[in-house]
Amino acid sequence: MQITDPISNPRLFIEQTRADAFQQLRPGQMVQAVVETQVEKGIAQLNIGGIKVPVKTAMKLEIGQQLALNVVKAGKIPEFKVVRALTPSITQALVLKNILPKQLPLNQVLDTLKSLSALQPAPINSGGATPIPHRQNILPALFEQLLQQPEITPATTSSTALATPAAGRTQTGTLLERNLQLIANALQTNQGKRAPEGKIAGSVSELAKQINQVINQAISASKPLTGEAIRQAFNQSGLFLEPHLVSQQVTGTDFKQHLMQLLQSLQSLQTMLAATHLPHEMATGKNSDTATTLQLLALRLFAELHHQAEGALARVQLHQLASLPQDDNSPKQIWQFELPIAHPDGHDEFLIKFEREARQAEQTEDRWSVTLNFNIPPAGPVCARLSLLDDEISSHFTAEFADAAKRIEQSLPRLYEAFLKAGLKIGKLSASQGSAVTRPDQPLSPSPLLDERA
Numbered sequence: 001m002q003i004t005d006p007i008s009n010p011r012l013f014i015e016q017t018r019a020d021a022f023q024q025l026r027p028g029q030m031v032q033a034v035v036e037t038q039v040e041k042g043i044a045q046l047n048i049g050g051i052k053v054p055v056k057t058a059m060k061l062e063i064g065q066q067l068a069l070n071v072v073k074a075g076k077i078p079e080f081k082v083v084r085a086l087t088p089s090i091t092q093a094l095v096l097k098n099i100l101p102k103q104l105p106l107n108q109v110l111d112t113l114k115s116l117s118a119l120q121p122a123p124i125n126s127g128g129a130t131p132i133p134h135r136q137n138i139l140p141a142l143f144e145q146l147l148q149q150p151e152i153t154p155a156t157t158s159s160t161a162l163a164t165p166a167a168g169r170t171q172t173g174t175l176l177e178r179n180l181q182l183i184a185n186a187l188q189t190n191q192g193k194r195a196p197e198g199k200i201a202g203s204v205s206e207l208a209k210q211i212n213q214v215i216n217q218a219i220s221a222s223k224p225l226t227g228e229a230i231r232q233a234f235n236q237s238g239l240f241l242e243p244h245l246v247s248q249q250v251t252g253t254d255f256k257q258h259l260m261q262l263l264q265s266l267q268s269l270q271t272m273l274a275a276t277h278l279p280h281e282m283a284t285g286k287n288s289d290t291a292t293t294l295q296l297l298a299l300r301l302f303a304e305l306h307h308q309a310e311g312a313l314a315r316v317q318l319h320q321l322a323s324l325p326q327d328d329n330s331p332k333q334i335w336q337f338e339l340p341i342a343h344p345d346g347h348d349e350f351l352i353k354f355e356r357e358a359r360q361a362e363q364t365e366d367r368w369s370v371t372l373n374f375n376i377p378p379a380g381p382v383c384a385r386l387s388l389l390d391d392e393i394s395s396h397f398t399a400e401f402a403d404a405a406k407r408i409e410q411s412l413p414r415l416y417e418a419f420l421k422a423g424l425k426i427g428k429l430s431a432s433q434g435s436a437v438t439r440p441d442q443p444l445s446p447s448p449l450l451d452e453r454a
Contacts, residue, residue, distance in 0.1 A: 109311060200272065385398075
């Protein structure tokens with residue numbers, strides 16, 4: 001008999017059996033077993049239905065431990081699988097393993113999406129399409145290459161084609177909407193009667209709207225960064241989407257919600273294009289080359305957009321996992337999220353972690369602390385930690401570069417004055433050079449990646 005564990009995949013092999021009861025078992029049936037003896041030299045003994053069964057195993061078993069076994073295969077040598085209850089910690093570990101390979105820094109995703117709004121259709125050079133660079137910059141390069149196709153450049157697209165009902169505001173909308181609409185019109189023209197009129201154009205118009213919603217979620221560096229702005233960004237960061245859905249408090253401005261809507265539109269567009277076959281009359285001749293190139297480039301563009309949005313969604317989910325209570329008995333609560341700040345050259349990213357510890361017997365207030373990590377040239381990686389207890393605030397800055405640490409130290413008097421104006425008592429303010437432990441591109445994980453328990 002063989003027993004497997006779906007988590008760590010150990011196998012138990014029965015050395016001998018003296019009963020025929022196992023032959024009556026059927027696949028899918030559940031049986032209970034109790035550990036009779038601990039593992040010694042790789043051998044343990046289980047009690048299954050009153051029958052003592054010696055087993056060979058690498059699992060760590062304790063005397064009296066109860067195992068739920070699922071029958072995988074019946075017969076003289078049946079095969080079982082250990083069924084483990086999905087505890088919150090196991091569920092979190094499984095989700096973490098799924099999203100870690102996908103997650104991408106939010107500033108990278110936002111920079112890439114924002115760059116699409118700045119691309120102008122360029123004339124086609126005699127050397128052909130521009131080579132596509134490495135993966136991080138592939139999305140703008142694909143977009144630019146697609147816009148260079150003869151059927152997409154404004155010179156070969158009539159102005160009336162931009163005024164379709166599905167894209168009524170394209171002429172007065174953003175450059176992103178205009179460019180995507182040019183792509184939609186060219187695809188529609190080259191697909192002939194195989195695609196419903198206006199269907200692609202309508203989907204692309206909605207896509208442009210959703211990309212803009214994601215981009216506009218970032219705070220602008222041109223506006224004052226107030227406490228209320230940070231509070232609003234925290235509430236809309238995606239950490240609380242599911243609780244807001246349950247309580248019907250969704251406002252339509254949640255970052256995770258925008259990402260999920262963007263992914264849904266991209267999936268719809270990919271399915272629509274993949275299912276649309278080129279007309280038979282385009283199978284030969286010069287026209288077929290243009291139609292095929294347009295379709296393949298558009299498919300690749302939307303697939304890459306999907307990859308970027310999926311990476312951003314995984315990043316938000318990672319922060320949600322890190323913000324879940326890790327222990328029912330722990331007095332500490334952590335909230336972790338990223339705050340992107342938009343500027344003309346892209347986005348600066350701030351990883352913010354709020355911590356609250358329940359008050360001790362001698363304390364009248366909870367202890368709060370905020371850890372802020374960022375990497376802004378030329379300062380480099382900086383970690384700032386602020387703590388607040390009974391209206392007394394202290395802060396310490398750790399900068400990896402000596403020049404940055406010196407500049408921060410010189411600015412501490414200004415911070416002192418700002419805290420005084422806010423009505424706070426000042427504890428200790430300091431700055432030093434050292435390792436900024438956590439950076440925005442290395443978010444905190446809610447649990448270890450390697451489980452060392454047997």
